[in-house]
Amino acid sequence: MSSLTVPERGEMSVSDPTADLPSRVGLADTLSQTLTLAWRATMKMRRSMEVMFDVTIQPLVFTGMFAYIFGGAVAGDVDSYLPLIITGLIGQTVLTACVATGVQLRTDMDTGVFDRFKVLPIARIAPLAGPMVADLLRYFIASVLTFAVGIAIGYRPGGGVLGVAGAVLLAMLAGWSLAWIFTLFGIVGRNAQAVQGISLLVMFPLTFLSNAFVPTDTMPGPLRAFAEVNPVSLVITAIRDLANEGAVTGNVGWALLGCAVVIAVFAPLSVRAFNRKM
């Protein structure tokens, strides 16, 4: 190893410590920092492809499995179950991907690089929002693959290309919103295993106490009441309207409102918990 010397140059002089300094990060800077950290997250995804299994292998396996196991029992035959289950599985798969968002955040926060993020003059929300923006890609892959497998086994979405595109967009937006719940767990959890544990505990009721796999009208009263206000149900109903009818119905509005409520509650909680950790 050659000796390490810093050449003396005029331009190496330090910046002026007495200059006026902004006390907050502006909106444009926050956005740019978020996108930079999203870039980092996509580089990471590219280099460890195993983090993509939940949005690639899982839709492939689950879609076929659920359609053929439950199809006959729930809807009489597989073909008439497909419009219900494919759209339901999109909700379920995206929610699983959200769990991974939280777990990966925890793993990431335990590495040294987060220490540097904390001490940089960047918006406190950027290290949270960056990976979440990158995860939009994961939700996109998950929903497109689920539709593709569905179509391969005979699902014909009545909404056509536009309807399906709208459904995919809504699924991505819903994934981003619901991810705030799991991001909060990711921040407050003691370690990655604990985060995974709490997240699954929350994910299962959210998925199964919804209209994802079966119509809610056979559920007992209290369960049904929950299933009908469950944001996951709202999103799945809206996805069904878009993909199967090609219609932008009031249900889409309800889904968007549900997403907004989740963000309004969990985003501030997450940012506050994150700041306290920092």
Added chain:
Amino acid sequence: MKPDAPTLVDMTTHDIDLAVRATGLVKQFGDQRAVDHIDLEVRRGEVFGVLGPNGAGKTTMLRMLATLLHIDAGQALVFGHDVRAEPHAVRRLLGVTGQYASVDENLTATENLWLFARLQGLGRAEARARGAELLEQFDLAEAASKPISAFSGGMRRRLDLAASLLTRPPLIFLDEPTTGLDPRTRGQMWDTIRDLVRTGCTVLLTTQYLDEADQLADRIAVIDRGVKVAEGTADELKSSVGQSTLQIQVADPADLPLVAEEVRRLLGEDVVLTPEARRVNVPLARTDQSVDVLVALRDRDVAIESVTVQKPSLDEVFLALTGHDTQDPSHDDVTTTDPTDQTDLQMEAAR
């Protein structure tokens, strides 16, 4: 028993000349006080060393000043900006390199620097140019596109330091910059830090090694169990525990009185005799006096078996300042297992 800390705080120093001014810093973890009313003044352009053993509260204090830990009590100003009230402004003035490299393992060196440059608002072209410039300066250009997992410890530290310098911050915090590095890499790191100071940077560093503080720091604060026990230049600290010691082992114990006599004649000092080990310990004001002693002994035909010159170690500084050694912060007593070491320590402590 703790002697009063020799402080060198110049009361006429104006705030504008200070890079860091901390008063009465306190950090409490449960019922343990990790930092206990520490005052610190770091002048612009100097290297200030915080010296102390593991668990003394050095890193905790640094993290408080770096906006990474809440300040429970007291006040800290960085170039006049209050750390608690204006953390964002303080972060713009700081580069921090931690004990463990805080770079992204999944990215290459170039990508790491690009990431941190972009996050701090450098444009695309500027970020690329500055990153390449720093990689070149830190001798990392060849490894620029290798994954960090293939980097050695020294390379990681250098990349970490490079990442702290992207925006040329006027103040750099270095938390134990050479702990765990081999001696050669350590020397290179020291050179880098000296070069940094030449560019006008103020450096606040923590270390467990007296020689590191000695080599780099203009002034040193010694911290023990969250309390500042001494402050001064390296020379002041060392003179508080005595200078170097010449240790001579003679072949024949009968020569020992002769050695004592020669030393008294040459240096006017009384020596410490350890006849059972055929050894004398000679306190030296200057290390080169050892040569005079040895030459004189050869002229008197004293057969010498071994010779060592020892500088006071951190352990000795610690013992003198705090009354306990660095290894065992839970005891006030000296618990040295090696009896010969203990002799040295007692001798140093006696002065």
